[in-house]
Amino acid sequence: MARLVARRGRWFIILPPLLFLFVFFLIPFAFALKISFGEAALRIPPFTDLFGRGADGHLHWQASLANYRYLLTDDVYVVAVLYSLRTAFFATLMCLMVGYPMAYAMARATKSTQNILMMVIILPFWTSFLLRVYALESIIRDNGLLNAVLLQLGLIDHPLRMMHTTFAIYLGIVYSYLPFMVLPLYATLEKLDRTLLEAASDLGGRPWRAFFDVTLPLSMPGVIAGSMLVFIPAIGEYVIPALLGGPDNLMIGRVLWDEFFGNHDWPVASAVAIAFLVLLAGPIAIHQYYQVRQVEY
Amino acid sequence: MDRRMPISLITVLCLGIAFLYVPILVLIGYSFNASALGSVWGGFSTHWYSALLEDAQIRKAAVLSLEIAFASSTAALLLGSLASIALVRFSKFRGRFLLAGMINAPLVMPEIITGITQLLLFVSMLQLIGWPSRGVTTVILSHVAFCAAYVSVTVQSRLQSADITLEEAAMDLGATRLRAFLDVTLPIIAPALISSWLLSFTLSLDDLVISSFVSGPRASTLPMVIYSKVKLGVSPDVNAMASLIIAGVGCCVIVASVLMRRAERARAAQA
Numbered sequence: 209m210a211r212l213v214a215r216r217g218r219w220f221i222i223l224p225p226l227l228f229l230f231v232f233f234l235i236p237f238a239f240a241l242k243i244s245f246g247e248a249a250l251r252i253p254p255f256t257d258l259f260g261r262g263a264d265g266h267l268h269w270q271a272s273l274a275n276y277r278y279l280l281t282d283d284v285y286v287v288a289v290l291y292s293l294r295t296a297f298f299a300t301l302m303c304l305m306v307g308y309p310m311a312y313a314m315a316r317a318t319k320s321t322q323n324i325l326m327m328v329i330i331l332p333f334w335t336s337f338l339l340r341v342y343a344l345e346s347i348i349r350d351n352g353l354l355n356a357v358l359l360q361l362g363l364i365d366h367p368l369r370m371m372h373t374t375f376a377i378y379l380g381i382v383y384s385y386l387p388f389m390v391l392p393l394y395a396t397l398e399k400l401d402r403t404l405l406e407a408a409s410d411l412g413g414r415p416w417r418a419f420f421d422v423t424l425p426l427s428m429p430g431v432i433a434g435s436m437l438v439f440i441p442a443i444g445e446y447v448i449p450a451l452l453g454g455p456d457n458l459m460i461g462r463v464l465w466d467e468f469f470g471n472h473d474w475p476v477a478s479a480v481a482i483a484f485l486v487l488l489a490g491p492i493a494i495h496q497y498y499q500v501r502q503v504e505y
Numbered sequence: 506m507d508r509r510m511p512i513s514l515i516t517v518l519c520l521g522i523a524f525l526y527v528p529i530l531v532l533i534g535y536s537f538n539a540s541a542l543g544s545v546w547g548g549f550s551t552h553w554y555s556a557l558l559e560d561a562q563i564r565k566a567a568v569l570s571l572e573i574a575f576a577s578s579t580a581a582l583l584l585g586s587l588a589s590i591a592l593v594r595f596s597k598f599r600g601r602f603l604l605a606g607m608i609n610a611p612l613v614m615p616e617i618i619t620g621i622t623q624l625l626l627f628v629s630m631l632q633l634i635g636w637p638s639r640g641v642t643t644v645i646l647s648h649v650a651f652c653a654a655y656v657s658v659t660v661q662s663r664l665q666s667a668d669i670t671l672e673e674a675a676m677d678l679g680a681t682r683l684r685a686f687l688d689v690t691l692p693i694i695a696p697a698l699i700s701s702w703l704l705s706f707t708l709s710l711d712d713l714v715i716s717s718f719v720s721g722p723r724a725s726t727l728p729m730v731i732y733s734k735v736k737l738g739v740s741p742d743v744n745a746m747a748s749l750i751i752a753g754v755g756c757c758v759i760v761a762s763v764l765m766r767r768a769e770r771a772r773a774a775q776a
Contacts, residue, residue: 218595225588225653226600229607233650236622239629253628310521313514325518327762332525334704334758336711338728339747342735343528346535346744353531386525436613444615446714451735461617468621468718481621488615495613496606 237485244478245271255474275479284463285480289487292460295374296442299381303389303438304431306382311393311430312423315400322398326391333387341380341451348376348452372454380448385441389434396430397423429498436495440488460484529751536744553745563730563746570710570727573641577648578705582698584649585656585705592657593664611651612658620718623647627719639721647719648712652705659704663697664690692772696765703761707754 247256279285314325332340347353348370355367370376400423408418446461453459464484467477536554540547557563588608592601611619627643630636637643667690675685713728720726731747734740 221587222591225584226604236626239625240622309517313518334707335751338713343532440613444617446617481618
């Protein structure tokens with residue numbers, strides 16, 4: 209009897225988050241899907257209903273794939289998706305190349321230094337994302353600090369153009385997402401069994417061999433976790449391309465934003481969102497798999 | 506540390522940290538620049554800070570954002586903790602997979618997708634049941650959904666390390682399950698609860714993309730106001746604003762973590 213009550217009591221704990229997330233996180237995707245089959249209309253809200261009563265009073269429904277067909281025929285979307293994927297991929301790679309040595313160094317520091325370093329790496333993540341991107345702008349713009357210093361040093365004779373380029377976007381992504389890469393890497397590297405490395409060196413392995421044969425393969429879970437945490441949000445990034453990128457740097461997040469706020473075409477924006485989500489399904493599934501498996505220790 | 510760290514690793518670490526901090530420090534430096542031109546140093550001045558205080562639009566937005574952040578981080582703490590307890594303590598229940606998926610998904614879902622889909626939900630709900638109209642309510646609901654994810658990740662790892670046998674021992678001594686949880690486990694997970702509340706607060710305070718979609722015409726949050734100012738070009742008062750936010754958040758986080766570490770040490774000494 210007590211067991212039964214306890215089992216029933218569990219639902220007081222499970223249901224609130226389950227219901228909340230179901231209604232406010234999962235159901236929205238159903239609405240987006242529904243609206244993506246509709247048409248834009250001059251009314252509030254600005255799209256047609258799938259279900260409606262016709263002039264004859266009968267319930268009818270009308271769905272069309274026109275929006276999706278439009279996505280494939282208009283170059284803008286395909287180009288934006290490819291550009292976003294490419295940018296996110298290379299930015300993640302750069303993040304990994306900067307973040308891995310940092311995490312590796314952190315993992316080899318003393319325990320008390322590790323705690324301080326953790327704090328130092330996490331702190332920027334706590335401060336505003338928008339403001340950090342803005343801070344970057346004040347350094348790399350044409351009359352910004354970096355150009356001023358380089359001119360002063362005589363290394364360049366006219367300001368380098370860094371703002372509104374792909375370089376600025378890469379820099380922005382690496383700068384903003386570096387903590388996301390370093391922390392999971394550090395977590396796996398720190399747990400790594402140091403005796404394995406010693407065994408490798410006892411057996412005559414050079415430090416570099418030991419790194420590539422032992423450390424790197426064993427730290428793969430951290431590499432994957434960190435890369436996914438950078439890659440996925442980077443594809444859909446809006447703030448960085450909008451503030452640092454130029455008009456050519458059309459990432460899908462920006463196209464989506466413009467479709468919504470500029471063109472007010474909600475059904476097309478919904479279709480873009482759904483198509484984008486389908487595209488992300490693979491990477492998100494990989495991330496979720498590792499995340500859920502971590503929970504089910 | 507078993508060996509001395511090679512100098513190359515120390516260099517890499519220092520460069521990486523410099524990369525993270527230099528832009529922020531430069532921004533704070535510019536906020537005291539008397540000149541309105543970005544790169545020209547016109548002498549030290551606190552002019553932009555006083556200009557900021559007189560800006561009614563920014564003041565209003567700041568208050569609104571703080572209110573939203575307080576409400577959403579508190580609700581997210583509650584829902585996120587419940588979800589973590591469910592996922593860590595209850596091995597099998599119907600909907601476990603769904604809950605685990607939904608609570609983790611916002612961590613990787615691009616904000617722009619979350620923003621659009623939630624807006625479509627709110628608009629459709631308003632049409633169907635007359636609630637909620639776009640504004641503070643909808644922003645809070647959206648923020649709770651993604652902040653709960655961060656709470657859940659933090660609290661879950663802490664709960665996993667909490668020893669369940671202690672709770673069982675308390676129950677053997679006659680405590681109810683709730684009592685045992687409140688007296689034994691809650692103090693252990695308290696640091697995670699505090700830090701995840703703080704994290705939710707700052708994430709909510711900082712959110713631009715989701716708020717821009719779900720907010721209404723009369724509810725412009727601080728990031729929305731800052732963004733529109735930045736978009737229009739160089740505005741030195743944003744430097745001052747940014748410095749204030751960064752310094753404020755930074756101090757809070759450092760103080761909180763020092764206090765928590767001290768409390769942790771006291772607990773360890775007691776045990």
